[in-house]
Amino acid sequence: MADKCILLDHGSGGLASQELISSLFVKHLDNPTLRGLEDSAVLERPAGRLAFTTDSYVVDPIFFPGGDIGMLAVHGTINDLAMRGAQPLCLSLGLILEEGMALDDLERIVVSIAACCRDSGVPVVTGDTKVVPRGKGDKIFINTSGIGVLADGIDISSKNAREGDVILLSGTMGDHGITIMTRRAGISMQGRLESDTRPLHRLVQRLLEGLPGGVRTLRDPTRGGVATTLNEIAANSGLGVELREEFLPVRPQVRAACELLGLEPLYLANEGKLLAVVSADQAETALRIMRETDEGAEAAIIGRMVGGKAGRVVITTPLGGMRMVTPLHGEPLPRIC
Template sequence: MSHGSGGRASADLVAQIFRDAFANEWLDQGNDQASLPLPAGQRLVMTTDGYVVSPLFFPGGDIGSLAVHGTINDIAMAGARPLYLSASFIVEEGFPLGDLDRIAGSMGAASRAAGVPVVTGDTKVVERGKADGVFISTAGVGVVPEGITLSGDRARPGDAVILSGYIGDHGVAIMSSRENLEFETAVLSDSAALHGLVAAMVAAAGPSLRTMRDPTRGGLAATLNELAHQSGVGFRIDEEAVPVRAEVAAACELLGLDPLYVANEGKLVAVVAPEAAERLLAVMRAHPLGRDAALIGTVVADERQFVQMTTSFGGGRIVDWLSGEQLPRIC
């Protein structure tokens, strides 16, 4: 980008890039807001999210597609159908226009592929050093059908825990590109919009679905701990049933990470009544984003709300809810 700390010329230029990339009937009206039709008789679901990722481009995606997928997924996890997105961009002065074009293009493509338009947006250019390249803030709305009330406090002992596929891909893709790690097979981010998969799951399991969550930052470990606390239950997860790609396992071994704590951007965990588990699993496996879905464990009664990994050895290793990064603990 040539110049313009808020200067009209550059700001207009930036705004135009996104208008071109997202073009749709609401955005094209050029208003400061979008006026939208909503299906009647359904409850509105709304979310907002911020995206700061380094590097901005990574194997399998970039900050733009990630922002679309992440926002859609947060809505979809309520069992809802996402309808509209908004996006706001903080761009650092001096950021290459070509890169901005790429981000906008990928974001537009992701939004079109998902069928969820970006209906309103904003751009700000800030001084050099006041941002790290590009930050994106989004909001999203969707609707949830009558009778579907997914919530993190609804897991009950005996429920089945289903994971939609391989874990750790996104985090490892990011770290690999940061460190220029090379593996025989490149690890790609799993960044994907899950609302199609969710729609199929809701259709198949309906009210038997207790809750769903996408294990993003903090990985599967953080998500299961959140659900355990919200529902006041424990989880017993069969370590061997959790799908981890060999190359992800190898990268984690090198980096000293546990894949359970590594971020995902295209996976979900579902807690479902036991009788619906097999049916749900079949439906998920029939969907491209749930092909590797697996039953990974069960909800158990546990006043201490432990998430335990059980191995073939029978021992129950607690999967902690870490305060931050994985600090060494072996003395």
Template sequence: MSTDDRIILLAHGDGGRLTHELVTQLFFKHLGNRTLEMLTDAAALTVGEGRIAVTTDSFVIDPPFFPGGDIGKLAVCGTINDLAVSGARPRYLTAAFLIEEGLPLEDLERIVASMAQTCNEAGVQVVAGDTKVVQRGHLDKIFINTTGVGEIPPDVDLGYHRIAQGDVLLVNGTLGEHGMAVLAAREGFGLEDQVQSDCAALHEITARLLEDLGEDVRLMRDLTRGGFATSVKEIAVSAQCDIWISEGDVPVSPNTRGAAEMLGVDPMYLANEGKFLAIVSPGKAERALAALKEHPLGREARIVGEVRSGQGNVYLKTLLGGTKYLDLLAGAPLPRIC
């Protein structure tokens, strides 16, 4: 952070440039260690003769109920997905609830029941939790903090260090739907029936990709805050490579694209909660695409770009034949998205 940034802004929580500066220049300054500074979706830890993945997340989404989901489903799926893209099999969750005085019990039960259903469908359990209630006006409805624990198979090795020139980027489906659905619900634009959040647990589709391709999967990332573009830029910087994206190959549904054009936002920077990016070796790209398309969450999967030598730049080949840079999200077009 620059010396002029003396207060926390909403943009510090959007997953973009200010978030990156906050983490690297403040949190790493005091809490940094080799594991934390890898900036992966989950920490891979050795326990005995095996490895586990551990991740933690907080969910403050506004509104807590939105087209396609709610904060309870989101908390479970978001935590599972951080484990899944790290190559882990999700096993256990913890859940801490911060509740504002005055929240209807009916709403709380609806949220907890949604969490339970999502856990049951995913085969995970909530094994520990906590509840705190604060005075009316000291919090906005409900926040949920989760921790997830999963098992990492012994043959899984994912990371920035494995990315090489010629590798291919794929996404499992259309982008921007979660961000657009929440924006529509929050602002009342009348688009609620047109765009639904993509909120879903990704562990089965990521496991299938790993089973089919094995070590030819270099890296996976879920595309939450800051969206696709921010994630790709972070990967390019961390792996010290350049990445080229073809705009015509990036999948966006007609409803999301139309709503985004009307509201002046870019779907590539909108949050997703059921989409992930995979980087695979060049000779396995078509096989990876076929594996993704066999799963219900991957029917709209696409090959979207490739890795080239470079110094951390991301280039977008536009539909008009030009080229432009993609950078980290700057500003907060939609705070409290997850």
């Protein structure tokens, strides 16, 4: 498909659309449910409650170190399901393409989506493609929705955090956000910066099995970073959060880039990390379980839930001083996911 690009015809529903579907989507994403190409996918009804989520992806650039927009779209939606304790079952895939997008780029993204689906065991079972005229979009926008199933008794929510609970972060902060920001600013850094995009559902299942009843809250700190997500947990639980700055894991190259650009890792997006609030007596077990996995190898205990300071996140600095950690405010951030 060298030198070829997306035409308005590819979204018309006619012959060109069908060709694109069979030569690209069915070829790479094939599975028995998708193969029928009917108007909707028909699924067997699983036992248990369902979790249902949707997210749209507009990241610029569409390819970046460590991933691409397709990977984000699969991982992001799987992770949103996992954060409620659900086992992801299947995804939908909606694409909005800009006329003139290189077909090679599209194929690269579809191949990447297919690889992520295989790796995570979560298939795309239904999809849609539209094309907008040149200048009305930006190469490609993706929407994925996902359905997951919750085992009996699972109740994971930011409301459930209790006083004295311990907060864990499954790895380093800011890798995705800083990778995109430095790409956009045209800055190349010594030391490799790479997005951390990855699915977290297996890590979540390990935690749920290993700590029956002990996991209160799971959240993935994407846009707005760890700072904003912790503020949401504090607000929803009616408790305060206390952090220790020296416990926060950050890669040296991410820290260096943050110094250069005047950014704080606490506010940078992550695409493959989770915050877990667990009961204090199970915190060490939670840390051990996380560190036994690839996803959580660099996990750390970063703080705890406290009473009396509802909705506030406070951090103790290395010198023993304190400051507030407020949520991200509407800064003119570039499109990072």
